[in-house]
Amino acid sequence: MYRLALNMLFGDRAKLAMLLCGLAFSALLMAQQTSVFFGIMSWTYTPVYNIRAPIWVSDPMVEQANDAKPMRDTDLYRVRSVDGVAWAAPLHTSFLQARMQDGNFKLITMVGIDADTFAGAPAVLSQGHIEDLRLPNTVIVDEWGAQLMGRVTKGADGKEVVIPLKVGDTFEVNDLEARIVGICKVRRAFTGGPFVYTTYDRTKQYTLGARRTLSFMLVEPQAGVDPVKLCARIEADTGLKAWTSDTVIWSWSDRSLARNTFWWFWKNTGIPFSFGTAVALGLFVGIAVSGQTFYSFVLENLKYFAAIKAMGAGMGVIARMLLVQAFTAGLLGFGLGVGMAQAIGRAMIEKGMPPFIMFPQIFWATLALVLGISLVSAIIGIIKVSRVDAATVFRG
Amino acid sequence: MSTHAAQPVAVRTHGVDMFFGDGETKVNALKQADFEANRGELIMLVGPSGCGKTTLLSVIAGTLTPQTGTVEVFGQRLDGLSQEELTTFRRKHLGFVFQSFNLIPTLSVLENVMVPLLIQGASHDVAVAKARAMLEKVGLKGREYGQPNALSGGQQQRVAIARALVHEPSLLICDEPTSALDKDTGAQIMQMVRDLSRSPERCVVVVTHDHRIFRFADRIAEMEDGRIRRVVEDASLLDTNHL
Known part of the structure; x- marks a missing residue:
């Protein structure tokens, strides 16, 4: 039937x-x-997705990955001294205005990474070399940013054409030159602003010498050390907040920075x-x-x-x-x-x-x-x- | 639910009352209706509109349960059966030919004829084979995969007859089988019903207004006001003017 x-x-x-x-x-x-x-x-936890460090350390009042509350540079040494930490690197994130050559301004997310280890650097570069970031006034821009910040011109048919930024092009951040030495592939941010990578030390110049630029610390546990247990030890020893970097938002782990970021946006936005x-x-x-x-x-x-x-x-x-x-x-x-x-x-x-x-x-x-x-x-x-x-x- | 071949009576109702509605709208459709049909017989139920023919047919078919009286079909009392038992009884022992054919238009001719077999639980292959054979008997070989709506009225009623007989029921119930057909086609259909259903183990009950087909009946039961008024063997004894 x-x-x-x-x-x-x-x-x-x-x-x-x-x-x-x-x-x-x-x-x-x-x-x-x-x-x-x-x-x-x-996109809300893009920073965690793009920067695959096992442990993130932040100010204890931080609730999610886009909420940077700068710490003292000396906090980095305190974290490095915690038993079980193999290394700890500084990370800066801030929203800045970039002034393009045509005079237009674009909102960018500046990411400052450790120049010695390049911890936190983008994993894939479609143009350029990461080592060139050690040259003066240099930055790496993501592909989305290269497109967004590109030069608008008219094509042969009269239609507007965007010529993406490429290695060698320049723009300004707070009147300081930023020369592109690489184009990277990373996931886009929730805020919509492109990622512009530079060295941690140079961010002090671009942010006009802000007193505190240490947004997060990226930590690698020593071999055999459980990241979750190390997080608890870092918090106990330093009073800072330590997070794991897993991006499984369905997990029950309240230490996951990605998961906490996801649920923060769930609860606090429409x-x-x-x-x-x-x-x-x-x-x-x-x-x-x-x-x-x-x-x-x-x-x-x-x-x-x-x-x-x-x-x-x-x-x-x-x-x-x-x-x-x-x-x-x-x-x-x-x-x-x-x-x-x-x-x-x-x-x-x-x-x-x-x-x-x-x-x-x-x-x-x-x-x-x-x-x-x-x-x-x-x-x-x-x-x-x-x-x-x-x-x-x-x-x- | 056994049948008893030794009994000549195929269908018997005794003292059947059937009411519809309540209070002022209450209608007494059957009033102590007594009816008998024998094995091997084609009997017609005739009478004016509203006399209770269809109600009696429904009672015999087990689709309506009377308030009083007894109903016996091939030795099985229907008046005490549950709805589930009545359903099983109909599935095994009854075949139906409806006034408006009731062929499912989205199924092929063959699939329509397979329906009673599939309801009985026959396998698809067995149902196909039996339905094909039955369609051949009613002269519709080669039309198996057509849609019913593509057939003429007479052909559709032949499909309906094939469907009614494919599972070899004991009792064939025909409700106005020729009302949608012209005289010649109606006669052909009744001849077919008569030929295919002639068996000492089968009984055919036909409800009709169509006096042109009375000649195909072995007996004719005339109904009036919810009762069997009389039963005749010769249709000429009926006054067809008021039927």
């Missing part, structure tokens, strides 16, 4: 198309919005609410459109279901037929919707924004919700058919 149930479903192509549209749109909205949400939220609204909308639209269409499908087939009942099919058989129809439509709608979400996501990634991360959890949760919509639709149909008297088949 299940094969016949499917043939009944596929035989009514107009209804099937409507049903699939509702389910696919619902799946698309839920999967795409959730993936973009997690993509945007993943982002989850706005995306949650879109996801809920997808769910409601799915239930409304699919439920209505499936109900209409059942209504149109009601006299046939009544005939099948009269012929001796129990409600169990008919209920399973309706469930097979609803779940088949659900799975197809889910496939279409998630496929479209992936296609849109990939197209957006190629254009640089917005970020799109479809965790396996999003995939499975969307599947569960779409099947839930199908179940609700099927139950509505089952209730309707169960109330139909088999004797109605004799009433013309």
Whole structure:
């Protein structure tokens, strides 16, 4: 009977198309919005993602990775003296204005790294060499920044063309020259400003001699030392805050800087609410459109279901037929919707924004919700058919 | 739910009352209706609209349970059965031909005929083989994979007959089987019903208004106001003006 149930479903192509549209749109909205949400939220802990140091140390009042509260330079020595620390390197982060050659200003995130060890340096450079950062007034810009801060000119066809920054180009930060010696590949920041890397010592010049420039310390444990235990020891010995650098936001570890950053933005911004609204909308639209269409499908087939009942099919058989129809439509709608979400996501990634991360959890949760919509639709149909008297088949 | 071949009576109702609605809207559709049909017989239920033909047919088919009286079909009392038992009984022993065919338009002709077999739990391959054979019997070989809506009214009713008989039911219930057909096609359909259902272990009950097909009946039971008024063997004894 299940094969016949499917043939009944596929035989009514107009209804099937409507049903699939509702389910696919619902799946698309839920999967795409959730993936973009997690993509945007993943940008919040970009510093931790880009700089893969095992342990981060910060001022005890820091709550998340974008919240730098400068410490004294002497704190670095205190951390280095903690038992179990192999090395500790300074890291500076600050938001500054860069003045381009055309006079335009751009907001940048300046990252100062240790010139001796290059701890915290970007892992991949598409142009230049990291060692050149030791030359005077030099910086490394990320690819997004090279594009964003590039020179706008008119092409042969009169359209505006951006010529990205390249090695050798210069700009100014607080009236000091910054010469590009490298272009790096890193994940973009939540703030939208490009990353500009320079040495830790040079950040004092670019920040006009700020008294305190030590935003974070990057720490490597000695071989065999557990990072979590070392974090606790650093906190006990120095009174500072120590974090692990794992980026698994689902973990229960309250030491993860990435996880704490993610949940800080979750609690303190309206982002989850706005995306949650879109996801809920997808769910409601799915239930409304699919439920209505499936109900209409059942209504149109009601006299046939009544005939099948009269012929001796129990409600169990008919209920399973309706469930097979609803779940088949659900799975197809889910496939279409998630496929479209992936296609849109990939197209957006190629254009640089917005970020799109479809965790396996999003995939499975969307599947569960779409099947839930199908179940609700099927139950509505089952209730309707169960109330139909088999004797109605004799009433013309 | 056993049948007893020794009994000549296939269907018997005794003292059946059937009410619909409550209070002022209460309708007494059957009033102490007594009816009998024998094995190997094609019996027609006739009478004016609203006389209770369809209600009696539904009671015999086990799709309605009467408030009073007894219903016996091939030795099985239906009036004491649960809904589940009635469903099982219909599945095993009844075949239906409906007035409006009730062929599922999104299924092929073959799939429509397979339905009763699949409800009985037959495998897909067995159902296909039996449905093909039955369609050949009703002269629709080569139309198996067409859609019912592409067939003429007569052909659709032949598909419905194939569906009704494919699982070899004891009792064939036909509700106005020729009402949507012209005279010649109606006659062909009734001849087919008669030929295919003729068996000492089978009984055919036909509800109809169509006096043109009375000649195919072994007996005709005339209903009036919820009761069987009389049963005749010769259709000419009926006054067809008020039917």
